[in-house]
Amino acid sequence: MSELTPPRAKLLTLLADGECHSGEQLGKALSMSRMAVSKHIQVLKSFGLAISSVSGKGYQLAAPLQLLDETVLRQALKPNRVEVIPVIESTNAHWMALLDQLNKGDICVAECQTAGRGRRGRVWISPFGGQLIMSMYWQLEQGMAAAMGLSLVVGIAITETLTDLGFTGVRLKWPNDLYLEGRKLAGILVEMAGTAGGPCHLVIGIGLNLLLPKAEQARISQPWAELAELGPVIDRNQLLIALSQGLQRSLQQFERSGMASFREQWNRLDYFNGKPVMVQLGERSISGIARGIDEQGALLLESEHGVQRFVGGEVSLRGQKSG
Numbered sequence: 400m401s402e403l404t405p406p407r408a409k410l411l412t413l414l415a416d417g418e419c420h421s422g423e424q425l426g427k428a429l430s431m432s433r434m435a436v437s438k439h440i441q442v443l444k445s446f447g448l449a450i451s452s453v454s455g456k457g458y459q460l461a462a463p464l465q466l467l468d469e470t471v472l473r474q475a476l477k478p479n480r481v482e483v484i485p486v487i488e489s490t491n492a493h494w495m496a497l498l499d500q501l502n503k504g505d506i507c508v509a510e511c512q513t514a515g516r517g518r519r520g521r522v523w524i525s526p527f528g529g530q531l532i533m534s535m536y537w538q539l540e541q542g543m544a545a546a547m548g549l550s551l552v553v554g555i556a557i558t559e560t561l562t563d564l565g566f567t568g569v570r571l572k573w574p575n576d577l578y579l580e581g582r583k584l585a586g587i588l589v590e591m592a593g594t595a596g597g598p599c600h601l602v603i604g605i606g607l608n609l610l611l612p613k614a615e616q617a618r619i620s621q622p623w624a625e626l627a628e629l630g631p632v633i634d635r636n637q638l639l640i641a642l643s644q645g646l647q648r649s650l651q652q653f654e655r656s657g658m659a660s661f662r663e664q665w666n667r668l669d670y671f672n673g674k675p676v677m678v679q680l681g682e683r684s685i686s687g688i689a690r691g692i693d694e695q696g697a698l699l700l701e702s703e704h705g706v707q708r709f710v711g712g713e714v715s716l717r718g719q720k721s722g
Contacts, residue, residue: 403446403485403510406431407439411448417463419456446486446511447526462610464528465635467508475640480505486527488514490534491590491604498592498600501536504647508533508639512606529625531607531639537650539599543591546599547710548658548696550575550589552649553603555664557585560645564638566629570670573689573698574711577607578670579624581718584608603646609635659694666691676700677717678709686719 403411406429413420413428422433429436440458444450449461469483480502487493490507492514509532512525525532539545554571561569570578577585585607593599608625609632626632652660666672671689678685678700687702697708698716 407442408485410436410439411443411464412466414443414450414458414460415464415466417460419453419459421457423457425458443527447529466528467510467639468636471636472508472639475636476504476506476643479643482507483509485510487512489604490532491588491602494534494536494602495590495592498536498602503537503650504643505536506533506643525606526611528609529611530609531605531635531642533639533643534602534604535643535646537601537603539601539654541599542595542597543593543599545657546589546591546601548661548692549601549603549650549653550587550711551665551692551696552653552658552661553587553589553605553646555661555668556646556649557587557605557607557642558668559664560642561626563645564641566626568629569668571665571668572670573692573716574696579628581670582622582624584624584626605642607642657694658696662692662694662696665696671716671718675719677719679717680709689716 409429410425413425422436425436426433436458440450440452448464451459451461453459467483467485469481472481472483484490484493484507487507487509489512490509494501494505494507509525511527512532551571551574554575554577558569558571558577568579569584572578572583575587575589576583577587585605588604588606590602590604591599608623610627611623611625632638649661669689669691672691674689676687676689678687678698685700685702685707687700687707690699690701690706693699693708695710697710700707700709
């Protein structure tokens with residue numbers, strides 16, 4: 400796996416303003432040849448960065464890029480641990496390997512994931528700087544059974560934080576997606592570890608599309624959306640801070656009062672509530688009308704068999720046209 404080495408990080412810092420920089424200027428600043436600059440540019444492109452070569456002028460990012468600042472994040476979120484790894488295989492996998500060293504609210508963030516994962520093992524495309532990529536550690540003393548519905552709480556926390564920041568119109572899809580006008584804006588992956596009778600260790604992964612490079616858009620196999628459609632993302636660091644703080648508040652409420660206290664919020668934000676849907680259970684599918692969730696966070700489906708409830712696992716929800 401290619402890494403964001405110090406010379407590449409400095410090169411990216413020089414390009415981040417979105418202006419055109421000649422290979423000669425970049426070489427002087429980095430104390431390397433123009434050929435070496437060109438090789439580093441190719442590696443940066445492999446991370447999903449849209450860097451164009453302008454004949455006779457040099458190199459230019461398609462849009463200015465504000466890089467994540469570990470110092471700013473640590474200051475705002477202390478005493479929590481904040482680890483910024485610009486290029487990583489998976490923030491979730493990294494945090495899962497460090498469970499015994501983490502405290503509630505500790506986060507790992509990245510600019511780019513090379514092996515990002517979604518629900519049920521799907522590939523998650525994570526171009527450099529195009530998303531907010533974060534994994535948070537949490538612990539539930541009551542054990543794994545107490546975690547039922549937690550991904551729904553995470554979705555509510557993200558959606559309401561975005562709304563507070565002026566990004567309105569985001570809705571939820573059971574159990575772990577954020578939607579914008581019927582297209583996927585963000586995904587949530589909650590991974591658990593623990594033993595019978597012991598606490599439940601959780602790593603909560605979030606991938607939120609901010610502004611995706613055109614070259615990366617074609618790699619996504621489902622309808623997608625980006626936060627930039629709702630307004631400019633002026634400060635990625637402040638966005639991450641707000642989401643981290645909002646998520647911690649919601650998780651603390653979840654610990655105190657459980658899923659039932661979030662039911663009304665979810666049903667209000669549920670994109671499919673009252674709409675025709677299809678629930679996929681392995682090879683079997685059931686059609687009906689989505690009726691939100693119950694107090695445990697189970698999906699409610701009204702069909703010819705009455706109102707049925709479904710929990711996570713291998714259940715897949717799909718919208719379908721009425722009539």
